[in-house]
Amino acid sequence: xxxxxxxxxxxxxxxxxxxxxxxxxxxxxxxxxxxxxxxxxxxxxxxxxxxxxxxxxxxxxxxxxxxxxxxxxxxxxxxxxxxxxxxxxxxxxxxxxxxxxxxxxxxxxxxxxxxxxxxxxxxxxxxxxxxxxxxxxxxxxxxxxxxxxxxxxxxxxxxxxxxxxxxxxxxxxxxxxxxxxxxxxxxxxxxxxxxxxxxxxxxxxxxxxxxxxxxxxxxxxxxxxxxxxxxxxxxxxxxxxxxxxxxxxxxxxxxxxxxxxxxxxxxxxxxxx
Numbered sequence: 001x002x003x004x005x006x007x008x009x010x011x012x013x014x015x016x017x018x019x020x021x022x023x024x025x026x027x028x029x030x031x032x033x034x035x036x037x038x039x040x041x042x043x044x045x046x047x048x049x050x051x052x053x054x055x056x057x058x059x060x061x062x063x064x065x066x067x068x069x070x071x072x073x074x075x076x077x078x079x080x081x082x083x084x085x086x087x088x089x090x091x092x093x094x095x096x097x098x099x100x101x102x103x104x105x106x107x108x109x110x111x112x113x114x115x116x117x118x119x120x121x122x123x124x125x126x127x128x129x130x131x132x133x134x135x136x137x138x139x140x141x142x143x144x145x146x147x148x149x150x151x152x153x154x155x156x157x158x159x160x161x162x163x164x165x166x167x168x169x170x171x172x173x174x175x176x177x178x179x180x181x182x183x184x185x186x187x188x189x190x191x192x193x194x195x196x197x198x199x200x201x202x203x204x205x206x207x208x209x210x211x212x213x214x215x216x217x218x219x220x221x222x223x224x225x226x227x228x229x230x231x232x233x234x235x236x237x238x239x240x241x242x243x244x245x246x247x248x249x250x251x252x253x254x255x256x257x258x259x260x261x262x263x264x265x266x267x268x269x270x271x272x273x
Contacts (some may be wrong), residue, residue, distance in 0.1 A: 014223045015041050019116040021100040021222070024107055025081075026166055028132040029124035030208040035102045036229035037215070042099040048087075049080035049103065053094060082180040084109055106172035106181050107198045118222060119201070123166055123263045124208035126256040130162050130249045131241060138239060148239055152248070159184045167255040170195035192255045196262050205266055213267075 015021070023038065025031035038047050045053045055076040080086055081103045088109065090098070095115075110119050124132075134151045137143045143151050152158065160182040171191040172178055178185070185191070199205060204221065206214025218224045250257060 018118050018222050020098055022110050022117040022119050023102040024121040025102055025104050026121060026123055026169055027104055028129045029122045030211045031122060033229060037226060038100045038102055040227055040229060041224050045097055046099040048098045048101045051077055055080050084178060084180055088112055104181050107170045108172050108174055112174060118203050120204045121202050122206040122208050122214055123260055125260055126253045127246055127249045133161055148241060149245055164253050164255040167192055167195045167259050170198045187255045192258060195259050199263060200266060205263055207267055
């Protein structure tokens with residue numbers, strides 16, 4: 001059963017007794033499934049973005065490019081899930097309703113919001129995350145007949161969604177003035193160090209490969225009710241993956257490999273604390 005709705009007496013130990021949650025959704029790291037858990041705990045517009053409260057379909061149709069010819073409502077919802085300015089400009093009266101934020105947002109927005117938040121995230125091994133992203137693209141018209149290697153070589157997608165993407169999520173700064181987390185950011189040693197520093201600030205860090213452990217922790221610490229929800233947006237398939245492609249992913253994403261190792265160490269240390 002879902003947790004107490006917004007406006008309840010917020011019994012001690014219930015999710016409503018805590019500050020709002022902010023889930024930094026790293027793409028292809030079990031985040032869609034976790035968002036479903038949040039929606040089950042906070043219905044009726046309690047999770048941002050909400051299709052009824054936070055999107056303007058007509059405005060989206062009029063002002064945005066829709067390369068995959070998505071349905072207007074879905075296109076508008078996806079934009080609200082990534083646009084930093086839209087998140088930061090949510091009206092105060094709407095903020096009072098929101099009990100959880102979830103989106104493909106950089107870590108820095110949790111500081112820009114100026115709110116007391118419980119921050120959550122999950123990371124995934126860079127090879128597995130990238131392969132899941134490539135398989136997801138096989139469902140889209142431009143790539144249905146392409147090999148995974150050919151999709152990986154698509155320069156624009158590579159920079160937006162693959163190239164040290166997890167490090168980018170946690171190393172973008174306010175000074176970068178990004179529109180969204182898909183903006184191109186050059187990753188160097190200082191960015192990697194900042195990503196580690198910021199990841200260590202997140203209240204609950206999980207691993208997609210140990211997703212049940214992440215769910216157990218958010219339930220134990222914050223009372224989130226973990227029920228049966230379907231796995232969301234799973235990019236799987238039987239398309240062949242060469243050893244050469246796996247090696248390329250590792251070599252091209254060395255910062256992400258190191259950040260993931262750091263995340264594993266962080267999760268292990270916290271488990272034994």
